[in-house]
Amino acid sequence: MKKIYYLKTCDTCRRILKSMDTSDYILQEIKTNPITVKQLEELYKLTNNYEVLFSKRAKKYKQMDLKSQHLTEEDFKQLILEEYTFLKRPVIVNKKDVYVGNTQKKVSVF
Template sequence: MKKVYFLQTCDTCRRILKEVNLDGFERQEIKSNPISVNQLEEMYALSGSYEALFNKRAKLYKAMDLKNQDLSEADYRQYLLDEYTFLKRPVFIVDNSIFIGNSKKEIEKLKEKIG
C-alpha cells in the first residue's frame, strides 16, 4: 500500500509532493477529506505513538496553550481526530513503513524507500 496524507494549502506539502515520485500513491487531502479513526489507528500502529503524529508547530497548538498542558496519548489521539491541523504533514505510508513530517532526513528516507 502507498498512501499520502497532505494539506493542499500547505506550501511545504505541495513542494514535497512535486519532489517525490507519487506513482501508485493514493492521495488524501485532509482538510476536505479528514482522517478516519481507522486511518489514525493504522498510522499509530506504524509509528507507535500519537505524539509522533502530532504537529506541535500548529497555530492552534499555541492558541489553545497545549504546550503548557501535560498531554497523554489519549489526548493527542482526540486532538488529531478533532482538528486536521494537528496532523504533522505530510504523512506517507509505504507498505509497512511510515514517514511523518517534512524534515529533510524523513523525506530522504522516503525517497530511498520508494526508489
C-alpha cells in the same frame, strides 16, 4: 498500501509532493477528507505513538495553550481527530514504513 496524507494549502507538502513520484500512492487531502479513527489507528500501529503524529507547530497548539498542559496519548489522538491541522504532515505510508513530517532526511528516502 502506499498513501500520503497532506494539506493542499501547505507549501511544504506541495514542495515534497512535487519532488517525488506519487503515481503509486493514494493521496488524501486532510482538510477536505479528514483522517478517520481507523486510519489514525493504522498509523499508530506503524509508529506506536500518537505524539509523533501530532504537530506542535500548528497555530491552534499555541492558541489553545496546549504546551502548558500534560497531554496523554489519548489526548493527542483526540486532538488530531478533532482538528486536521494537528496532524503532522505530510504523512507518507510506504507499505510497512511511515514517514512523518518534512525533514530533508525523511524526504530523501523517496
